[in-house]
Amino acid sequence: MVEIVSAHTDLRRQGERYVGLCPFHEERTPSFSVDPREKLYYCFGCERGGDVFRFLEEKEALSFPEAVERLGERYGVEVERESEDPRAEEARRRRERLRELLERTSTFYVSFLWEAPKAEKAREYLARRGLSEETLRAFGVGFAPSAWDQVLTRGQRAGYSVQEMHAAGLVQRGRQGGFYDRFRARITFPVRDPRGRVLGFGARAMGEDAKGPKYLNSPEGVFKKSSALFGIDRARAAIARRNRAVVVEGYTDVLALHQEGVEESVAVMGTAITPDQLKLLSGHAEEAVLAMDADRAGEDAMIRAQKVAGARRMRLRVAAMPEGEDPADLLTDGGSERMGDLIERAVDLPVFQVEAAIARADTSSPAGRDHALDEVAPVLAAMDPDSVSRQELVRTVADRLDTDAGLVTRRIDREGRGGRAMAPADADRGAPAKAGEPARPRSARERRGRALIAMCLAAPAKGREYLARLTPAHLSSPLMTRALEWTRDHLDDPMAGLPREDGELVSVVTQLVMASRREPASREAMELNLLWLEQAMIDDQIAAQAGAGAPPVELQRRRAELGERIKHWEGQGNEVRREER
Numbered sequence: 001m002v003e004i005v006s007a008h009t010d011l012r013r014q015g016e017r018y019v020g021l022c023p024f025h026e027e028r029t030p031s032f033s034v035d036p037r038e039k040l041y042y043c044f045g046c047e048r049g050g051d052v053f054r055f056l057e058e059k060e061a062l063s064f065p066e067a068v069e070r071l072g073e074r075y076g077v078e079v080e081r082e083s084e085d086p087r088a089e090e091a092r093r094r095r096e097r098l099r100e101l102l103e104r105t106s107t108f109y110v111s112f113l114w115e116a117p118k119a120e121k122a123r124e125y126l127a128r129r130g131l132s133e134e135t136l137r138a139f140g141v142g143f144a145p146s147a148w149d150q151v152l153t154r155g156q157r158a159g160y161s162v163q164e165m166h167a168a169g170l171v172q173r174g175r176q177g178g179f180y181d182r183f184r185a186r187i188t189f190p191v192r193d194p195r196g197r198v199l200g201f202g203a204r205a206m207g208e209d210a211k212g213p214k215y216l217n218s219p220e221g222v223f224k225k226s227s228a229l230f231g232i233d234r235a236r237a238a239i240a241r242r243n244r245a246v247v248v249e250g251y252t253d254v255l256a257l258h259q260e261g262v263e264e265s266v267a268v269m270g271t272a273i274t275p276d277q278l279k280l281l282s283g284h285a286e287e288a289v290l291a292m293d294a295d296r297a298g299e300d301a302m303i304r305a306q307k308v309a310g311a312r313r314m315r316l317r318v319a320a321m322p323e324g325e326d327p328a329d330l331l332t333d334g335g336s337e338r339m340g341d342l343i344e345r346a347v348d349l350p351v352f353q354v355e356a357a358i359a360r361a362d363t364s365s366p367a368g369r370d371h372a373l374d375e376v377a378p379v380l381a382a383m384d385p386d387s388v389s390r391q392e393l394v395r396t397v398a399d400r401l402d403t404d405a406g407l408v409t410r411r412i413d414r415e416g417r418g419g420r421a422m423a424p425a426d427a428d429r430g431a432p433a434k435a436g437e438p439a440r441p442r443s444a445r446e447r448r449g450r451a452l453i454a455m456c457l458a459a460p461a462k463g464r465e466y467l468a469r470l471t472p473a474h475l476s477s478p479l480m481t482r483a484l485e486w487t488r489d490h491l492d493d494p495m496a497g498l499p500r501e502d503g504e505l506v507s508v509v510t511q512l513v514m515a516s517r518r519e520p521a522s523r524e525a526m527e528l529n530l531l532w533l534e535q536a537m538i539d540d541q542i543a544a545q546a547g548a549g550a551p552p553v554e555l556q557r558r559r560a561e562l563g564e565r566i567k568h569w570e571g572q573g574n575e576v577r578r579e580e581r
């Protein structure tokens, strides 16, 4: 749920929930919340709410079956269909076949690595890097034969067309128009999605006689390298457990780190971490340590990363790798301790960037210092202006450049205004949000009705009794009456089977279920809310009779009696201040 919603708005954890700006209506302060346990969302501003399917229906304009399909696809859950549109069915079959083809090919590369005499050198190379067979097998590392058509003919024999193999990125077209294997005489690393399904391959050339680039990946059309992370399927659990991800650049670095127990390691397939990759990680952890050449990534990419991470309250740190060494080298000489040390000593990304810029600068001349200020300003401008870390960094910069903090701050402000163009936006590339109207403020009566029903959900044993006593006359609206009836009939699992076409009911029941997790459902609180609602109901009746002439003595008497009982329950010393949030 959090991962899906995070594609549309930045969420941050607040106790057991996640909160953020509502993706459905314009707002400045967050009133949108997600309950990761119940897997529900609700906005107190525009009152939209529901489950993950409803979110996709509303936000990505999908039909319910499409939303189910999309999620099944993404999380590897088989969706059973009773009937299906033939075109959608064909597209799905095609995707399944390609996935199967990639999986089979991966298995073939693995067995070739371990069984073929021609893979001897590859086995030696990997052993020299200190990688055990167990680790290599766990990651599905393989070897692509040097022949031009091994994968091609095997695929054809298994019933795949050349077009399918081309679409899977396994073969490519030659100058004469024929097709041949894309990966030849290379060590292959299957890149998988978080669920472990093969998306494509990265392949490393072997030996000096190798032609072509050192690393060759599946073509971009097969999978998006900027949103995949090598090793995420095996690292996911450790990332969540340690609340941290270690991000490196090379496939073998990931393998070496996992082998040494740094199981929260993943690799990017480029020189910088991308916003998509950070979003994927931020669903599992609050910190990412970049154990890679952060200088090489380019400053723009790092500033973009910092912004995405900052918006998600994710901490990005840089472990400075010693010149010319990568994590795998560190592990072979010095063992895991040196690497562990580097990770522990990693500095926050902005600090790293500022230090690097100042180290590069010629601080002996005013022009050099000006230039350094130009370089650090965008870094500082990307930070939360109210954070202590930015204030500290501003002082450091002022100190090192021999100027005053006010000047540095003014320079950042100018940067902030000028650099606005690349500021927010990339958190939300989905469909434009409908400018939903903020909801009308609720009456005290409606708040109490909602609070009482939420308490009934929180404590179903007592709740059953109160739901039986509640009547439509107690409640403020037809919608609340429908909500009452629904919860009364579905007290055990109110979200199951909600009529999806009734958006209002879905929203109100969602809100009640989410509120139920936070309502202290004491007998006193429930009784008091019911008494209040009874009083409100009698007020209605008195008002209705007001024009009729006869003084509603009986009603007045009952109202007074209710007042006494309310006082009695309030006197029990319980704190019942029913504000429904």
Ligand SMILES: [Zn+2]
Residues within 6 Å of the ligand: 022, 023, 024, 025, 032, 043, 044, 045, 046, 047, 048, 436
């Ligand atoms: Zn909203």
